[in-house]
Amino acid sequence: MAASATISKTIYLGPFVHSKSLAELEICENGAIGVDENGIITFVEKNIQSTDTLISQKPEWQNAKVVKILNNGFFFPGFIDTHVHAPQHPNTGLFGKTTLLDWLQTYTFPMESSFSDLQRANRIYQNFVSRTLSHGTTTAAYYATIHVPATNLLADTCLKRGQRALVGRVCMNSNLSPEYYRDASTESSVRDSKASIAYIRSIDPTGEIVKPIITPRFAPSCTSDCLSAISQLAKNADTHIQTHISENKNECALVKELFPDSTSYTDVYDSHGLLTPKMILAHAVHLSREERDVIKARGSKISHCPASNTAITSGCCPVRTLLDEGHTVGLGTDVSGGFHPSILENVRQAIWVSRHLSIETGAESDKLSTEEALYLSTRGGAAVVGLESKVGGFEVGMEWDAQMIDLGEVDEQGNGGSFGGPVDVFGWESWGEKIEKWVYSGDDRNTVAVWVRGRLVHRTGRFAGSQG
Amino acid sequence: MAASATISKTIYLGPFVHSKSLAELEICENGAIGVDENGIITFVEKNIQSTDTLISQKPEWQNAKVVKILNNGFFFPGFIDTHVHAPQHPNTGLFGKTTLLDWLQTYTFPMESSFSDLQRANRIYQNFVSRTLSHGTTTAAYYATIHVPATNLLADTCLKRGQRALVGRVCMNSNLSPEYYRDASTESSVRDSKASIAYIRSIDPTGEIVKPIITPRFAPSCTSDCLSAISQLAKNADTHIQTHISENKNECALVKELFPDSTSYTDVYDSHGLLTPKMILAHAVHLSREERDVIKARGSKISHCPASNTAITSGCCPVRTLLDEGHTVGLGTDVSGGFHPSILENVRQAIWVSRHLSIETGAESDKLSTEEALYLSTRGGAAVVGLESKVGGFEVGMEWDAQMIDLGEVDEQGNGGSFGGPVDVFGWESWGEKIEKWVYSGDDRNTVAVWVRGRLVHRTGRFAGSQG
Numbered sequence: 001m002a003a004s005a006t007i008s009k010t011i012y013l014g015p016f017v018h019s020k021s022l023a024e025l026e027i028c029e030n031g032a033i034g035v036d037e038n039g040i041i042t043f044v045e046k047n048i049q050s051t052d053t054l055i056s057q058k059p060e061w062q063n064a065k066v067v068k069i070l071n072n073g074f075f076f077p078g079f080i081d082t083h084v085h086a087p088q089h090p091n092t093g094l095f096g097k098t099t100l101l102d103w104l105q106t107y108t109f110p111m112e113s114s115f116s117d118l119q120r121a122n123r124i125y126q127n128f129v130s131r132t133l134s135h136g137t138t139t140a141a142y143y144a145t146i147h148v149p150a151t152n153l154l155a156d157t158c159l160k161r162g163q164r165a166l167v168g169r170v171c172m173n174s175n176l177s178p179e180y181y182r183d184a185s186t187e188s189s190v191r192d193s194k195a196s197i198a199y200i201r202s203i204d205p206t207g208e209i210v211k212p213i214i215t216p217r218f219a220p221s222c223t224s225d226c227l228s229a230i231s232q233l234a235k236n237a238d239t240h241i242q243t244h245i246s247e248n249k250n251e252c253a254l255v256k257e258l259f260p261d262s263t264s265y266t267d268v269y270d271s272h273g274l275l276t277p278k279m280i281l282a283h284a285v286h287l288s289r290e291e292r293d294v295i296k297a298r299g300s301k302i303s304h305c306p307a308s309n310t311a312i313t314s315g316c317c318p319v320r321t322l323l324d325e326g327h328t329v330g331l332g333t334d335v336s337g338g339f340h341p342s343i344l345e346n347v348r349q350a351i352w353v354s355r356h357l358s359i360e361t362g363a364e365s366d367k368l369s370t371e372e373a374l375y376l377s378t379r380g381g382a383a384v385v386g387l388e389s390k391v392g393g394f395e396v397g398m399e400w401d402a403q404m405i406d407l408g409e410v411d412e413q414g415n416g417g418s419f420g421g422p423v424d425v426f427g428w429e430s431w432g433e434k435i436e437k438w439v440y441s442g443d444d445r446n447t448v449a450v451w452v453r454g455r456l457v458h459r460t461g462r463f464a465g466s467q468g
Numbered sequence: 469m470a471a472s473a474t475i476s477k478t479i480y481l482g483p484f485v486h487s488k489s490l491a492e493l494e495i496c497e498n499g500a501i502g503v504d505e506n507g508i509i510t511f512v513e514k515n516i517q518s519t520d521t522l523i524s525q526k527p528e529w530q531n532a533k534v535v536k537i538l539n540n541g542f543f544f545p546g547f548i549d550t551h552v553h554a555p556q557h558p559n560t561g562l563f564g565k566t567t568l569l570d571w572l573q574t575y576t577f578p579m580e581s582s583f584s585d586l587q588r589a590n591r592i593y594q595n596f597v598s599r600t601l602s603h604g605t606t607t608a609a610y611y612a613t614i615h616v617p618a619t620n621l622l623a624d625t626c627l628k629r630g631q632r633a634l635v636g637r638v639c640m641n642s643n644l645s646p647e648y649y650r651d652a653s654t655e656s657s658v659r660d661s662k663a664s665i666a667y668i669r670s671i672d673p674t675g676e677i678v679k680p681i682i683t684p685r686f687a688p689s690c691t692s693d694c695l696s697a698i699s700q701l702a703k704n705a706d707t708h709i710q711t712h713i714s715e716n717k718n719e720c721a722l723v724k725e726l727f728p729d730s731t732s733y734t735d736v737y738d739s740h741g742l743l744t745p746k747m748i749l750a751h752a753v754h755l756s757r758e759e760r761d762v763i764k765a766r767g768s769k770i771s772h773c774p775a776s777n778t779a780i781t782s783g784c785c786p787v788r789t790l791l792d793e794g795h796t797v798g799l800g801t802d803v804s805g806g807f808h809p810s811i812l813e814n815v816r817q818a819i820w821v822s823r824h825l826s827i828e829t830g831a832e833s834d835k836l837s838t839e840e841a842l843y844l845s846t847r848g849g850a851a852v853v854g855l856e857s858k859v860g861g862f863e864v865g866m867e868w869d870a871q872m873i874d875l876g877e878v879d880e881q882g883n884g885g886s887f888g889g890p891v892d893v894f895g896w897e898s899w900g901e902k903i904e905k906w907v908y909s910g911d912d913r914n915t916v917a918v919w920v921r922g923r924l925v926h927r928t929g930r931f932a933g934s935q936g
Contacts, residue, residue: 090894093908094901097835126882127892311908313823313835339816339908348807355781356824367565367781414594420928422912424595426558433562440561440779440807443911444890460888 014069039454078138079343080381083332113181168215247283266291308334330381482537507922546606547811548849551800581649636683715751734759776802798849
């Protein structure tokens with residue numbers, strides 16, 4: 001029952017930046033955003049003259065706390081990680097030259113199976129939630145493991161630390177998985193999933209911070225029988241669902257072999273009733289146009305995981321094409337297929353993947369812009385997890401899920417100063433250029449504070465100086 | 469006349485890691501490396517029993533200083549950046565959707581031309597040399613600008629800070645460059661290059677730390693007349709040479725148009741006598757097999773710049789093919805076509821580029837391994853700049869150009885501890901896995917100390933604890 005830390009009515013003062021649309025970033029240099037005791041944005045002023053003028057117009061905010069951007073900084077919406085395997089974090093950076101199917105057997109299943117040990121699970125989950133918060137991730141769609149106690153522990157951890165999360169116990173009952181790490185039967189798969197859903201709903205009944213999500217690993221991990229039962233459970237329990245689709249060519253061939261009656265990988269999920277508007281499909285690299293049309297017609301969402309797709313050589317997701325076709329797309333770190341827990345790294349990787357596609361096709365239109373990639377990391381991701389009315393941008397009525405970005409500055413002698421951050425701002429840059437410097441050379445050092453629903457959930461030493 | 473800071477005879481104690489060959493990394497857990505007052509490696513012990521035993525066998529080292537790895541750390545050779553434009557650093561991260569030729573006009577020429585202002589040049593060069601040292605770059609092949617005073621200042625800065633550097637005044641006299649930023653004539657191009665060579669040789673007569681390098685920007689920037697004169701100068705002055713080759717398809721077409729008598733881009737340089745064993749060719753993305761054979765026959769070297777090639781959509785350099793053909797290859801950040809001043813980032817980017825090639829070709833053999841990429845960043849780069857007998861690895865007679873890597877550790881509660889580094893080591897990782905974690909999620913925070921020729925040239929607060 002955490003997440004109840006007292007929140008003061010606060011004015012966030014200074015530049016803020018968020019996506020106005022897929023193509024356009026809005027930069028308000030003289031901004032002021034009022035957030036109430038419930039973490040709800042009450043006013044958004046885009047061009048204030050002075051704090052005094054602001055207060056004279058809003059006398060009820062006279063005694064509010066003020067959190068102020070000092071210089072070369074701005075508020076930015078918290079990142080949404082739409083696909084991430086928390087228990088795989090100890091393998092972050094370990095993948096060698098494997099591709100999906102041997103990567104699962106070599107690295108993933110042995111690691112995940114160890115989460116039967118709850119003390120070990122606690123160490124890793126504490127570490128990983130700290131790590132993702134430090135990278136500005138305010139919402140994550142987590143895959144846990146097959147273990148109910150460890151899955152519940154992940155939900156407890158997110159709730160306590162104040163990170164919004166969809167937390168899913170992984171369903172996997174087929175013999176693709178080794179005997180030491182799979183659900184014993186369809187019945188146990190459903191029973192354990194139900195138990196975890198019930199627990200997560202008991203600790204956060206409103207689901208404001210943590211929610212359950214039904215998580216069939218991917219088609220080859222589940223029998224047809226299990227997929228049907230899980231699908232029924234998702235309907236009965238009215239939950240989100242997450243799975244993988246069309247990540248790797250060998251995987252696609254395997255699905256064809258395992259589900260000979262289905263016309264496509266997409267049809268496997270569709271024919272089992274899993275393609276709902278609450279379904280998050282990770283990867284979507286090798287889908288045909290027909291499959292994409294079905295996904296769009298069903299209103300299912302797509303999580304693009306560029307770092308993972310590059311690292312384990314899965315392929316290039318045609319993300320600009322998906323956007324042109326009107327899909328709802330967000331970004332996923334896919335730790336540990338993805339080698340980095342940061343969504344900012346995945347903003348860059350999404351751009352690199354799109355450029356590699358452009359190199360191959362010669363089409364300028366395959367290139368994702370900085371603005372578009374930032375949209376995917378915030379508003380796009382929010383829409384993928386069904387929170388587009390609450391988070392991903394700064395508007396009245398939305399909730400204060402935000403990060404304070406601080407870029408520091410280079411002094412006249414060329415020193416970056418005591419800050420030690422990775423970005424060099426000389427002072428002549430436009431606001432658009434400052435944001436590009438953050439995107440292309442910034443990291444967690446620049447994320448000096450992070451809030452979820454108005455609650456401060458992460459801060460660095462650099463934040464101390466900016467509280468009024 | 470700097471670089472003369474007093475160096476104590478020092479034993480570097482603890483794990484060290486370096487490339488044994490392109491394919492193999494040598495990891496010595498119980499290492500001890502003795503470095504004398506001149507920065508020369510005097511002994512390399514790969515498996516010591518204890519410090520006492522070591523000293524009993526080497527009594528003359530009894531009073532030597534000891535620098536010790538504390539835990540989850542290791543010594544690694546300094547990185548070699550074989551292609552980097554120091555004056556472009558204020559544009560790091562700024563490139564938008566441009567490709568080479570419009571990128572030059574939009575971002576690069578305006579920035580470089582401002583280096584006529586020496587105070588501005590000083591601020592930027594101080595900043596950038598600090599920045600590259602902090603990323604473990606112990607040797608860099610720098611392009612400066614056309615300005616003699618600012619080029620000389622860059623050489624002064626490297627010498628003072630102790631970073632090995634080849635520093636080149638850029639030659640560019642053709643009308644590809646705007647009137648406000650080009651050499652006035654072939655004569656002035658040669659005269660200014662000579663002046664800068666003479667100055668750099670005057671401040672470091674042995675060339676141990678800084679050396680001049682003749683730098684015709686690239687074929688389209690120079691008239692044929694100028695290329696011939698520059699080539700003659702390189703022979704007379706016996707210097708290294710650096711330029712760009714075959715980076716972008718539009719550039720290749722332009723070269724064909726500008727040099728109709730040459731049979732290829734490579735032939736432009738070859739026919740002007742520039743393809744010597746002291747030539748460093750950056751990019752080499754779109755070369756034909758015939759061109760690569762000429763380059764190999766001439767003994768010229770290749771700087772692979774993966775981050776740049778991806779960011780400005782130049783293409784995928786077939787680096788595994790180059791290695792199979794026996795080319796000498798190193799890595800270059802190519803700041804600011806490249807979006808990051810770190811060679812470690814370019815180790816990763818080289819791997820990503822090779823995987824994108826593999827995705828396209830389906831060939832497993834296109835994939836660069838972690839070990840191969842690390843080789844390119846150290847021994848490969850050393851061979852590109854002609855320093856393979858001095859730096860890039862740890863052997864008796866070589867010089868102590870090294871970085872101390874510290875990965876920190878995750879405690880039992882899951883905290884990364886006070887260190888705040890980007891890597892999470894839980895304690896069960898093998899040494900190979902620790903190195904992979906460093907490569908794929910590490911950054912400058914893990915580089916806690918850097919030495920060139922035995923001189924400490926960079927350190928972070930984290931280093932304080934490790935001096936015995």
